[in-house]
Amino acid sequence: MAKQLTPQETMRIDLNPPKEGWMDIPVKIKEGIYSYATKPEKVEDVGMPNPHKWAVTDEDWGLPENWKEVFLEGFRERLEKHRSFKIFMDICVRCGACADKCHFFLGSGDPKNMPVVRAELLRSIYRGELTTAGRILGRLAGGRKLTRQVLKEIWYYMFQCTECRRCSLFCPYGIDTAEVTIIGRELLNLFGLNINWIQEPVSNCYKFGNHLGLQPHTFKQNIEFMLMDIEEFVGIKIEPTFNRKGAEILFITPSGDVFAEPGIYTLMGYLMLFEHIGLDYTWSTYASEGGNFGFFTSLEMAQRLNAKMYHEAKRLGVKWILGGECGHMWRVVHQYMNTFNEPVDSLEEPVSPITGTKFENAKSLKMVHISEFTADLIKHGKLKLEPSRNDHLKVTFHDSCNPSRAMGLLDEPRYVLKNVCNNFYEMPENTIREQTFCCGSGSGLNAGENMELRMRGGLPRANAVKYVSEKHGVNVLANVCAIDRATLSASMEYWCPDVAVAGVSELVANALIMEGENDRSLNLRGEEIPGRGTQDEEAQEDV
C-alpha cells in the first residue's frame, strides 16, 4: 500500500466507532492488512498439527471435521494452565482505558483493534460456549457462538496485535492483551493457521539455528564480509571465533543483524566493541539466533527454539551468555528462559571480565544484555570514546516494547547513547520508556504483503519521531532491537524520510577509538563523516 496510499491519505483516520455493535459486523479481511498463510511443509518441519495448503482468501480454510471441539477443548485447557488467561477472561469491566492505547487502533481506526475488543473476540466465545450463563442467555450475557466466520475474525485480529503490552500498562487490572494474543495464536496453530512470515523462520530456526536459515558456513561468511568492511572503514583487522570451546562468554544476537542493513552496522559495532576490550568470547553457528519467532506461534515452540542457547553454552563450556540488542528476544530471555529450561550447572554467575562487575540481576539466568554490559564498561572508563564523531547526528531513542514493558531496560541504553553522542533528544514523554509505542511490525508481522497494516501501526511512533525531527532536527532513531532496525527503516521512509535508523552499538563503535585505527573519516556505513575528512585534509595542508 506504500504504493497505493500516500501518508496524507493514510492519516485520514476516524477514531469514532460505527453505530452498529461489533458483534453485528462480520469480519472483512482486507488486502494489505493480513499476511499470507503458512506453507504446509513449514508446519511439518517442526511437527505442528494439521499442516495443509490454504490461502487467506479461500472460503474454506481446511479446518478438520472436529475443529470446534478442538478449539474449545484447547481453550479450556489453557484456562486451566494460565491463571492470567482465566482472570483476563473474567474481570474486564470494559472501562475503555486501553481503547486508544493501541498503535493499530490509533493508526487504523478499526474499532476491533481496540485492545478491549480484541480480547472480547475471545471472551465472547468463552462466555457463549464455556459458561453456563452465557450458554443460556447468549447475547444478553455478552456471549456468542463459535462459527467458521468468527474463527476467521479471531485469526484476522490475532495477527493485528504485536503483543507490545502497551494496553496492559494502562489497564487497572493489568489485563495483558499479549497473553490473550499469545493464547489466541496457540489455538489457531492447532489447525495450522499460522502466517508464513512466522512459520518459515520458526522452521528455519529449528533446522539451521537461525530465522534466516543461514547454514553454518554462510553465517560465518556473512560476518567475514562485515570484517572486511571494518578493515576498510576503520583500518583494523578483527578475527572472531566461531563455536569455540573454552571461550569465557557466548554471544548470541538476532540473525537479522547478520543479514541486512542497517542491522549489520550494529553487528559490526559488537565486533569492534569486543575487539576493543579484548573480550574472550565466541559466536555460535548453532545457537545463531537471539530472536524467537516460536514465541509468536506457541509457548511450546518458543521453548523448543530457546533450548538451544543453554544447550550450546553447556557444550562450549562458557561461563555465561551475553545477549545482543533485540526486543522480543529479551522478552523470552528475561521472562521465560529461566522457566523454560533446567539450570545449566557449568554456567557461572556473570561477572564482567573487564570491570569485575557482578551482574547480580542476572545471577540465576546467567545472561546479560549488551546495554547493561556496555553501560558498565563506560561507567568504569574502559572505553576510549570520541563522541564528537557522532556530532552530525541528532539522536532520539526508541524504547522497544519488550525491553521496556517486560524487563525495564530503560536507562542503560540511554546512558550508553549519551556517552557516545553529544546530541540526544527525547520524544514526548507519553511515547517513550514504559509508554513507548511499538514500531508497528513486531511479533512476526514484519512481512511485505501487510505493509498497510505496518505503516498504520507504525504511525504513532513515527509521528513522535516527526515531532522531534521538526523541533530539534533529529535525524537518527536509535534503538536496541533487530526488528526495529528493519521495520522502523520502512516506517521512517514512509512517514519521516529524513530520519535514519541505527542500533545503539553502531553509534558506540563509531565513537570508539580503536587501537591502530585509521583517520576514521568514514562511519561504519562507509559514509564520510561530515567535517572530518576535510578537517584532516586541511590539517595535512597546514603541515
Added chain:
Amino acid sequence: MDIIISLGAVLAIIVVALVGAQATGLQYLLGIIIPYAAFAVFLVGFVKRVLDWARSPVPFRIPTTAGQEVSLPWIKSAKLDNPSTTSGVIARMALEIFAFRSLFRNTKAEWRSGFLIQGPAKWLWLGALLFHYGFLVTAVRHLRLFVDPIPAWINGIDMIDGMLQIGAPPVYISDLLLIGGLAILLVRRLALPKVRYISLPADYFPLFLILAIGITGLLMRFFFRVDIVGVKTLVVGLASFRPTLPDGIGAMFFIHVLLVCTLLAYFPFSKLMHMGGVFLSPTRNLANTNRMKRHINPWWKPPKFHPYEEYEDEFRELMKEAGIPVERE
C-alpha cells in the same frame, strides 16, 4: 437496546419489591429469606470463583514493568513501578488497589496540528475513585444497623461522613461521592462513542443497579422515611440469626433490600469480580526477579529441540570446509 434491557431489569426488580412489600408473607420473603439466600450466594460464589482462579497456576513470571529494572548498582530502579522485592510488590499493589495507579496514568489520544498527542485524561480515574470510596464508606457505615450497641469506630465514621451538616438529617459525604462517581462513570459510558461501543448489558446493569440502590437509600433517608427502629430490629435479627419481622417498616426499605440482594447474588457471576481478580493479576502481583530467581512452571515438560549433535551430523562437511570446529571429524 442494551441500555433499555439493563434499565428495564432494574425497574422490574423495583416493581417486584414494591408489590411484595404490600403482603406480610412476601415481606418475610423479601426481608428474611432472600437476604439470607443472596448473602449465601455471594459468599459461596465469591470464594468459589477466587478458588477457581487460584487453581490455575502461574506458569511464567510476567510482570508488566512500568519503570527502570534493577541492574547496575548506580542506575536507580523504579521500586514501585518495576518492583523486585516482595515489599515493592505489596506497595505496587497497594497503589493499584487504593489509588488506582494505572488508571491515573491514563491518557487521551488526540490529533492536534498534525501531531498525535497523548494528553492527560483523569475523568475515568476520578469517577472510579469517587465511586469506589463512596461505596466502601457507605457499606461500612451500614454496619451500624447490624450490631447493637454500635461500636465507637462506626459512629466515628458516621460522624465524619456527616460532617458537612447540610440538611436534616445531614447528607453523607459518601452518598455524594457514590452518586457523583456513578454519574461520571455512567455519563462516560453513554457519551463517549468508544466506550459506548464496547459496552455490554453486563456493563450497564450494575451501574443502574447500584444507582438504584443509592437513590432508594437517599429516598428512604429524606423523603419516604421508614421506621428506622423496625429496620434495625430486622437487620440485627438477621445478623444474629434470630430473624424477626417488625410491622410497618415501609415499602422503600424492601425495594432497597431487594436491589442490594440482587447485587450480592449477581456479584460472583459478573465483571464485579474484578474486586477479587485485581489481587491475583500476574502482570501486577509478581516481582521482576526473572533473571535473579528461577520461576517454576508446574506443567513444565522438557522441550523437543534439535540438538547440536544432529546439527553437526547434517552440516559437518560444510562446517569443516568453513573452518568451524566440529566435535567429531
